[in-house]
Amino acid sequence: MNRxxxxxxxxxxxxxxxxxxxLHIVVSTGFFNAEEIQIAVELVDENLQKGAEKSGYHFVFMECRDEVMGYSCYGRIPGTLTSYDLYWIAIGKRWQRLGLGHRMMTATEERIRAAGGHQIFIETSSTDLYHPTHVFYEHCRYSLDHVFPDFYAPGDSKYVYVKRLVESSEPVEPGSAD
Known part of the structure; x- marks a missing residue:
């Protein structure tokens, strides 16, 4: 398909x-295990039940003719003023390789920045399956900030990527968005 x-x-x-x-998107990627798939769906359900502010889970969906092709889920890290986690970003298998991941990432970053976010953290697996994911994050200008050895399982470390949206180290007043 041509974008x-x-x-x-x-x-x-x-x-x-x-x-x-x-559910359809995360299953189609072939990347996630049953527990991870369940968590992805639970976050959407929690947003539906409580709303974005109370649940802490904000979403961006990309659609084409009413078909959801991809999505992201993010939220402010509790106890911080300007740090956000990107919990999920996924594009359905048949929509991959069209540049939609970059569009989704940009749309998500714009919303985080508009909410006063200064930095975004992404946690992911170190396994070979996730090598294309690491390359994607690096192309989106995220830096590998920390490695937690054997975090998920022996031989499967947790990689933490970070992107600073604001380079300032100026103090931020609670509730203010730059």
Whole structure:
């Protein structure tokens, strides 16, 4: 498929059909185990039940003709003023290799910046399966900041990537967004 043949839209509102859409997306990638898939769907359900502010889970969905092609989930890290976690970013298998991951990342970063976020953290596995993911994060200008050896399992370390959206080390007043 050629990206020029499609019109993509972005939305932030979580719809009742999104748990099924997220399930389909994360299963289609072939990257996630059953527990991870369950967590991905639970975060959408929690947003539907409590809303973004109370749940702490914010979403960005990318659609083409009412089909959800990809999504991201992010939230401010509790106890911080300006640090955010990117919990999930995934593009459905049939929509990969069209540059949509970069579009999704940009849309997510724009929303985090608009909410007053200064830095974004991403945690991921060190296994070979995730090598393309590491390359993607690095192309999006994230830096590998820390490695926790054998975190997930023996031989499977946790990589923590970070991107600073604001280089200032100026103090920030609670509730203020730059």
């Amino acid at each position: 020029d043949e499609h019109v993509f839209t972005i939305r932030e509102t979580v719809l009742p059909t999104d748990p099924d859409s997220v």
